[in-house]
Amino acid sequence: AQTVTQSQPEMSVQEAETVTLSCTYDTSESNYYLFWYKQPPSRQMILVIRQEAYKQQNATENRFSVNFQKAAKSFSLKISDSQLGDTAMYFCAFMKPPGGTSYGKLTFGQGTILTVHP
Amino acid sequence: DARVTQTPRHKVTEMGQEVTMRCQPILGHNTVFWYRQTMMQGLELLAYFRNRAPLDDSGMPKDRFSAEMPDATLATLKIQPSEPRDSAVYFCASGLAHSGQLVEKLFFGSGTQLSVL
Secondary structure, eight states: OOOOEEOSEEEEEETTTTTTEEOEESSSSSEEEEEEEEEEOOOEEEEEEEEEEOOOSEEETTTTEEEEEETTTTTEEEEOOOOOOGGGEEEEEOOSSSSSTTTTTTOOOOEEEEEEEE | OOOOOESSSSSEOOOOOOOOEEEEEEETTTEEEEEEEEEETTTEEEEETTTEEEEEETOOOTTTEEEEEEETTTTEEEEESOOOOOOOOEEEEEEOTTTOOOOOOOEEEOOOEEEEE
């Protein structure tokens, strides 16, 4: 079974600065997908960024980028130019590739609460 | 914007009562998930439907929980009888998957916060 670990229960950053959230995972699969989701106080789960394991290039979405280290099974999220609206719980998640009944199922980490201070 | 709609947003009930949570997936999506979020366990998958057929409900306590999709526009999650340990936020998510293809994005509803007293 896959496991996802987020070792930072809470993080804080000043507005406009950069912060990195850590995530490690354990799997025997060679191909899979990794995600970061954001959950603001409204409870809505919002997809931030997605990485396909067979792609060596790190995914980026505007101010959000990842550092994907497949051998180390590490998938960190970097938020540049932090904004007050980035304050939220951030979840790292793993998805197995197509095939079998578990396909499409997300396994989540425990989450990291990020607070952006003015 | 298309979105996943969950009702009710909040539910307070007494132990032993039946609870029904509803989810309207995004029109055209063929994959529906039910997740439960608690402080202790985080986000856990309860059930998973593809084209209305249950594919995986191994995460769901079978004695009291049941999940169904009466039609493509409605998914339900029932708890009977409810217990205080069922108190959590229950999320529904939907996505579109073609044969052998990844569900590109999962869209989550806003969740139902359940409190069982």
